[in-house]
Amino acid sequence: MTVSRCSYDTCSTCFLSQTFRRRYLPEIIRSIGIYQNLRTYGAVLHYVNQCVTICWAMAVIDPQVHMVDDRDSQGLFNPQMYSPYTKTGPSVWFYVWPPLKVHRDGALLCKGLAQGR
Numbered sequence: 001m002t003v004s005r006c007s008y009d010t011c012s013t014c015f016l017s018q019t020f021r022r023r024y025l026p027e028i029i030r031s032i033g034i035y036q037n038l039r040t041y042g043a044v045l046h047y048v049n050q051c052v053t054i055c056w057a058m059a060v061i062d063p064q065v066h067m068v069d070d071r072d073s074q075g076l077f078n079p080q081m082y083s084p085y086t087k088t089g090p091s092v093w094f095y096v097w098p099p100l101k102v103h104r105d106g107a108l109l110c111k112g113l114a115q116g117r
Helices: 002-006 010-023 023-033 038-060
Strands: 082-084 092-097 109-111 113-116
Touching: 010 038, 023 038, 023 109
Parallel strands: 082 113
Antiparallel strands: 092 113
16 A cells, blocks of 8 residues: 555546646636736745645555645744744734644644744
């Protein structure tokens, strides 16, 4: 199982990127209003491709890197799990990147980023 999980190729990431761009990206772009600027749109496509590649690589290693989803923690800024993005404060305005753990119950690999308020 470990060998098959670790043997991914660029075809898989290309397919995943295309699927993400087709299913989710249009709504994300509409929600943040960047579709009017085509230069920004190109940068967003490049960013999406890189994100998909990184996320896929984290999913196929053994053990899998775990993305912590603690958005329901009453919106309080947790400095043990997050670094401030550009502002700090007692509550979270928005999340930039989730904290990463070595595995589900493992040590913290990387703090997440969150905008304080």
